[in-house]
Amino acid sequence: MAEREGEVQAAVTDAVERENRDRYNVKRVEARWQQVWSAQDLYRTPDPEPGQDRARKYYCLEQFPYPSGHLHMGHVRVYTLGDVIARYRRMRGDHVLHPMGWDAFGLPAENAAIKSGVDPQHWTETNIEYMKRQMQGMGLSFDWQREVRTCNPDYYRFTQELFLLLYERGLAYRKAGPVNWCPSCETVLANEQVEEGRCWRCDSLVEKRDLTQWYFRITDYAQRLLDDLDRLHWPEEIKVQQRNWIGRSEGAVIRFPLPEPKAGYADITVFSTRPDTLYGATYVVLAPEHPLVEALIEGLPQAEAVRAFVAEERRHSEIERTAETTEKRGLFTGAYALHPLTGEPVPVWVANYVLVDYGTGAVMGVPAHDQRDYLFARKYGLPVVTVVEPETGEAPADAAWTGPGRLVRSGPFSGLTSEEGKTAITAELARRDRGGPRITYRMRDWLISRQRYWGAPIPVVHCDRCGVVPVPRDQLPVLLPENVVFTGTGRSPLAGAQDWVETTCPACGGPARRETDTMDTFVDSSWYYLRYASPEDTTRPFDPARVAYWMPVDEYVGGKEHAVLHLLYSRFFTKVLYDAGLVPVDEPFSSLLAQGMVIYQGKKMSKSKGNTLSPEEIIAHWGADATRVFMLFAAPPEKDFEWSDQGVEGAYRFLQRVYRLAVRLDQALPAAPDAGAEAEAARRRARTVRKVGEDIERRTFNTAISALMEWTNSLYQLWEGLGVGARREHLETVVQLLAPFAPHLAEELWHRLGHADSVHRQPWPGYDPALLVEQEVEIALQVNGRVRAKLRVAREAGPEQLEQLAVQDQRLAPYLNGRRIVKVVAIPGRLVNVVVA
Ligand code: ANZ
Ligand code: ZN
Numbered sequence: 001m002a003e004r005e006g007e008v009q010a011a012v013t014d015a016v017e018r019e020n021r022d023r024y025n026v027k028r029v030e031a032r033w034q035q036v037w038s039a040q041d042l043y044r045t046p047d048p049e050p051g052q053d054r055a056r057k058y059y060c061l062e063q064f065p066y067p068s069g070h071l072h073m074g075h076v077r078v079y080t081l082g083d084v085i086a087r088y089r090r091m092r093g094d095h096v097l098h099p100m101g102w103d104a105f106g107l108p109a110e111n112a113a114i115k116s117g118v119d120p121q122h123w124t125e126t127n128i129e130y131m132k133r134q135m136q137g138m139g140l141s142f143d144w145q146r147e148v149r150t151c152n153p154d155y156y157r158f159t160q161e162l163f164l165l166l167y168e169r170g171l172a173y174r175k176a177g178p179v180n181w182c183p184s185c186e187t188v189l190a191n192e193q194v195e196e197g198r199c200w201r202c203d204s205l206v207e208k209r210d211l212t213q214w215y216f217r218i219t220d221y222a223q224r225l226l227d228d229l230d231r232l233h234w235p236e237e238i239k240v241q242q243r244n245w246i247g248r249s250e251g252a253v254i255r256f257p258l259p260e261p262k263a264g265y266a267d268i269t270v271f272s273t274r275p276d277t278l279y280g281a282t283y284v285v286l287a288p289e290h291p292l293v294e295a296l297i298e299g300l301p302q303a304e305a306v307r308a309f310v311a312e313e314r315r316h317s318e319i320e321r322t323a324e325t326t327e328k329r330g331l332f333t334g335a336y337a338l339h340p341l342t343g344e345p346v347p348v349w350v351a352n353y354v355l356v357d358y359g360t361g362a363v364m365g366v367p368a369h370d371q372r373d374y375l376f377a378r379k380y381g382l383p384v385v386t387v388v389e390p391e392t393g394e395a396p397a398d399a400a401w402t403g404p405g406r407l408v409r410s411g412p413f414s415g416l417t418s419e420e421g422k423t424a425i426t427a428e429l430a431r432r433d434r435g436g437p438r439i440t441y442r443m444r445d446w447l448i449s450r451q452r453y454w455g456a457p458i459p460v461v462h463c464d465r466c467g468v469v470p471v472p473r474d475q476l477p478v479l480l481p482e483n484v485v486f487t488g489t490g491r492s493p494l495a496g497a498q499d500w501v502e503t504t505c506p507a508c509g510g511p512a513r514r515e516t517d518t519m520d521t522f523v524d525s526s527w528y529y530l531r532y533a534s535p536e537d538t539t540r541p542f543d544p545a546r547v548a549y550w551m552p553v554d555e556y557v558g559g560k561e562h563a564v565l566h567l568l569y570s571r572f573f574t575k576v577l578y579d580a581g582l583v584p585v586d587e588p589f590s591s592l593l594a595q596g597m598v599i600y601q602g603k604k605m606s607k608s609k610g611n612t613l614s615p616e617e618i619i620a621h622w623g624a625d626a627t628r629v630f631m632l633f634a635a636p637p638e639k640d641f642e643w644s645d646q647g648v649e650g651a652y653r654f655l656q657r658v659y660r661l662a663v664r665l666d667q668a669l670p671a672a673p674d675a676g677a678e679a680e681a682a683r684r685r686a687r688t689v690r691k692v693g694e695d696i697e698r699r700t701f702n703t704a705i706s707a708l709m710e711w712t713n714s715l716y717q718l719w720e721g722l723g724v725g726a727r728r729e730h731l732e733t734v735v736q737l738l739a740p741f742a743p744h745l746a747e748e749l750w751h752r753l754g755h756a757d758s759v760h761r762q763p764w765p766g767y768d769p770a771l772l773v774e775q776e777v778e779i780a781l782q783v784n785g786r787v788r789a790k791l792r793v794a795r796e797a798g799p800e801q802l803e804q805l806a807v808q809d810q811r812l813a814p815y816l817n818g819r820r821i822v823k824v825v826a827i828p829g830r831l832v833n834v835v836v837a
Pocket of ligand 1: 248249271272273274277287353354355356357358359360361362363364365366368369370402440
């Protein structure tokens with residue numbers, strides 16, 4: 001009995017083993033290889049040797065995540081894309097840097113602290129550990145030795161050091177003025193972080209507040225940030241967004257003298273892109289917040305009314321005030337300025353449509369040629385004086401003529417074209433010291449101070465005697481104090497940390513107070529890509545030699561939402577460091593792959609819409625490889641793609657099919673290989689190797705995968721005729737081509753095929769180009785039986801395709817020109833004869 005049971009047991013075990021051998025057990029296999037890879041340190045990137053040739057370096061980088069707690073499908077997509085590129089470049093023999101880290105400062109940690117009392121550091125670290133495990137479960141080939149966490153003192157001390165560098169270079173400064181305030185995040189925001197009047201993070205309506213804040217002088221770099229876009233391999237869409245954001249305008253500043261100086265102002269300076277229309281200026285407008293307003297109205301009868309108007313307008317957001325649909329509102333101040341060329345008095349108004357922080361905060365009103373001015377003048381009965389007439393046709397009767405033309409009623413400038421007029425009038429203004437050419441940018445300086453705890457403290461102290469004093473480098477980091485009270489009341493928790501705030505001045509040794517603002521977390525992420533080059537260095541932000549080797553990033557993969565945030569800030573930082581002689585490149589990311597969104601149930605996936613998918617569950621169910629393959633297969637990277645359960649199942653089945661092919665390696669071998677089948681398989685192999693390589697280079701991973709699917713299908717068809725040698729060769733190639741996409745299955749099969757080393761250390765397979773040429777044949781193109789040209793075409797091209805090719809061939813055109821085609825005879829593989837009358 002006992003013996004019998006043992007036999008049954010053995011039979012069962014056998015069956016299970018056979019089953020396991022024939023079916024790919026995703027979970028077990030994936031987990032096993034992940035362990036092996038990490039034990040072998042397979043993705044460790046050695047530092048470059050001194051003098052190592054840079055030609056083979058490849059820096060592949062994906063935007064590092066905020067450790068919110070869990071990966072979302074968007075993360076899964078970016079990291080998969082980057083991983084394919086990194087793996088492919090390694091197989092191509094490149095020295096690949098593919099690191100990962102954490103953009104670990106930020107509000108959610110602090111909000112968690114306010115809500116449930118957890119320590120932000122602890123909260124962040126727990127999330128990182130969790131998400132890191134999720135990444136490992138995706139089979140991503142990161143060099144984890146280089147991991148960086150921006151919230152660690154060994155990182156943020158260098159964020160602080162870089163702040164000092166900017167400060168010393170005159171690029172960090174403190175200024176009082178109106179700023180964007182998010183009432184819900186309880187902090188100020190940079191202009192880039194306000195989208196349509198709302199906070200980029202939480203969507204609350206942003207308010208204006210007058211505060212003294214720290215800024216980085218990014219506007220000093222406006223022109224370079226604009227010009228250098230031309231050199232970048234970036235999606236045009238993102239370049240356009242940056243260009244618009246920088247917003248360069250060419251024009252002139254024009255000074256309208258005041259009859260008598262007011263509050264130190266001798267004149268009202270306006271910025272105009274149309275100095276040619278100067279003779280049509282019938283009034284001048286100040287922004288409600290313009291500092292001159294108060295001085296001008298003092299003692300005038302309208303003063304109270306103007307003050308009330310200004311107070312009212314300040315309550316409306318910029319967006320609201322300048323929207324095209326918003327009614328133009330204004331008030332005459334009672335004061336006059338003088339026209340700079342004619343000397344005529346022009347009334348000074350305040351109006352909602354003029355912004356204080358663009359140009360000079362003042363404009364000249366030219367109702368005949370600016371639509372806003374036109375509407376304003378009509379409403380308030382101000383004169384409309386035409387000074388530019390279109391060269392052809394008529395100016396509209398009930399709108400401004402905003403196009404070019406010839407100047408009229410413009411004194412000595414009448415008769416000039418508008419372009420000539422711009423130059424001539426600007427020159428005349430300069431000659432009379434009443435203005436001159438000016439280029440203005442819409443972009444403002446980057447406001448970097450935040451009234452929050454969980455960020456890098458700005459390393460300065462305030463001393464009554466010495467003023468603002470930077471903390472000396474050898475006293476960095478300025479550590480965040482522990483045990484602060486998180487009340488969530490709009491005051492930085494740092495301000496309440498009395499022991500921390502009170503310090504001594506590094507300059508005079510007297511009592512001083514620490515700066516209680518921390519830096520915008522976009523400062524942390526403006527240089528992390530440099531830190532990966534030497535993450536262990538405790539003496540400096542990065543090792544310039546290693547940075548010189550690795551930079552620029554060859555391919556940067558990330559979302560489009562950072563077009564004018566992270567991507568602009570990082571370019572600025574790199575340029576500053578370049579100017580300081582610390583990095584040899586002035587652009588950080590030479591190529592950018594901006595991935596589209598993951599759509600689910602017809603909408604962008606988001607928590608608030610309740611249509612999220614858990615990558616974890618999907619990977620647990622289908623495996624990392626199938627998830628990766630489906631994501632790559634469903635759409636080209638820059639396109640949005642719709643998640644579908646059938647789709648991922650399809651990818652899963654494809655991988656199983658590849659696996660079963662390997663199972664059948666030596667099953668049902670033919671008595672003798674079929675030469676025709678082997679030749680066909682060889683040709684298809686060559687074609688697929690070429691196609692997959694080209695597609696990966698072009699980033700059309702979807703077509704690369706479909707080529708692999710097709711080839712697998714044809715191998716199934718040819719299999720019976722292939723000898724074991726051919727089968728092995730083809731399978732090995734399938735496995736190598738599959739390795740960047742489905743790294744676990746590829747590794748499993750590679751070992752199953754008898755290799756001891758990792759497939760991820762193999763070279764990318766080559767192919768014999770002769771096998772591709774053979775698929776083309778040369779055919780003769782004839783006209784009335786005489787050969788006029790030769791053409792190489794695909795061997796399988798049919799008569800219709802050949803006919804078309806012949807008729808459209810430019811070389812036959814002279815013989816066909818003007819003659820009637822009677823018929824076309826196509827003999828595939830040989831010739832096409834066009835018979836003409
Ligand atoms: C006179 C004029 C006549 C203008 C004309 C236009 C057409 P961009 O291209 O955006 O730079 N402007 C200047 N500063 C402003 C401010 N702070 N708030 C609102 N508008 C302002 O536009 C520049 C033009 O916008 C300037 O040229 C000015 O109006 C206005 F036939 O000056 B223009
Ligand atoms: Zn907010």
